[in-house]
Amino acid sequence: MIVLEGKELEISYGERTIVRDLDIEIEKGEVYTIIGPNGCGKSTLLKGLSRCKKLDKGEIYLSSNNINKYNSKEVAKKVAILPQIRNVPGDIKVKTIVGYGRYPHLGIRNHLEEKDIKTVEWAMKKTGVIELKDREIGTLSGGEGQRVWIAMALAQKTDILILDEPTTFLDISHQLEVLELVKELNKELGITIIMVLHDLNLAARYSSRIIVMKDGQIVVEGIPDEVFKENVLEKVFGIRASIMHDEIHNCPFFIPINKNNKKIAV
Numbered sequence: 001m002i003v004l005e006g007k008e009l010e011i012s013y014g015e016r017t018i019v020r021d022l023d024i025e026i027e028k029g030e031v032y033t034i035i036g037p038n039g040c041g042k043s044t045l046l047k048g049l050s051r052c053k054k055l056d057k058g059e060i061y062l063s064s065n066n067i068n069k070y071n072s073k074e075v076a077k078k079v080a081i082l083p084q085i086r087n088v089p090g091d092i093k094v095k096t097i098v099g100y101g102r103y104p105h106l107g108i109r110n111h112l113e114e115k116d117i118k119t120v121e122w123a124m125k126k127t128g129v130i131e132l133k134d135r136e137i138g139t140l141s142g143g144e145g146q147r148v149w150i151a152m153a154l155a156q157k158t159d160i161l162i163l164d165e166p167t168t169f170l171d172i173s174h175q176l177e178v179l180e181l182v183k184e185l186n187k188e189l190g191i192t193i194i195m196v197l198h199d200l201n202l203a204a205r206y207s208s209r210i211i212v213m214k215d216g217q218i219v220v221e222g223i224p225d226e227v228f229k230e231n232v233l234e235k236v237f238g239i240r241a242s243i244m245h246d247e248i249h250n251c252p253f254f255i256p257i258n259k260n261n262k263k264i265a266v
């Protein structure tokens with residue numbers, strides 16, 4: 001079942017068109033990762049899909065209904081987005097930030113009720129940040145902070161979760177921790193995930209489907225084995241690579257090769 005669909009999308013900043021003539025279909029229960037070079041329009045596409053950025057052309061459908069039928073609170077009850085750039089003053093408490101996730105569910109008094117506080121606690125427990133709830137966000141490590149942001153998106157209680165680079169600035173152990181959490185949210189709660197990652201090997205390992213973008217368009221979409229091909233990586237990233245098979249996780253992985261055909265460290 002398609003839960004989110006974009007048709008003939010065009011998105012610009014001023015005169016500059018970033019996303020052009022792009023069609024995308026998101027199936028329920030899958031984990032999608034968008035990969036592509038810096039500046040190719042990944043974040044712009046995610047902002048457009050979650051209606052955080054206006055489209056120049058095209059239509060977006062949420063569970064087959066045109067997204068324009070919904071007001072912003074209704075959209076936020078269905079799709080949560082964790083943007084790439086998250087600026088808040090460092091002295092805001094963790095529990096307050098996670099509480100922001102409840103915003104679309106609040107009544108006209110904009111006040112967290114008992115059930116909202118329970119959901120906030122649930123989200124903090126699920127992401128392992130409950131012990132940090134009274135800490136100020138500015139005092140947390142990168143990995144802790146990242147989990148707090150995911151808790152905020154989780155508290156929104158949506159069926160679709162969009163995560164723009166949830167692993168940036170994290171060491172490998174914390175990258176794995178965040179991606180294991182994403183996997184658990186997908187498996188246990190059935191949340192459909194759309195994320196952006198730059199590490200192609202982690203993308204191959206943690207995604208059921210990969211969307212490859214270049215110059216504001218989708219080059220190819222499919223299961224990791226279909227997408228991770230030498231010619232695709234050459235076309236999109238301009239690199240030569242050897243594609244191998246990861247026996248442990250049963251997914252492809254790649255090793256970039258330099259011009260002299262010598263293998264270089266990943």
Ligand SMILES: Nc1ncnc2c1ncn2[C@@H]1O[C@H](COP(=O)(O)OP(=O)(O)OP(=O)(O)O)[C@@H](O)[C@H]1O
Pocket residue numbers: 013018036037038039040041042043044045084
């Ligand atoms: N607010 C903005 N105003 C003007 N141009 C913008 C704005 N945001 C992004 N752009 C431009 O749009 C293009 C696409 O940006 P976008 O952030 O979507 O890329 P991206 O694929 O997410 O890149 P990255 O991998 O570096 O995050 C870039 O050239 C960028 O400079």
Ligand SMILES: [Mg+2]
Pocket residue numbers: 042043044084164
């Ligand atoms: Mg981006």
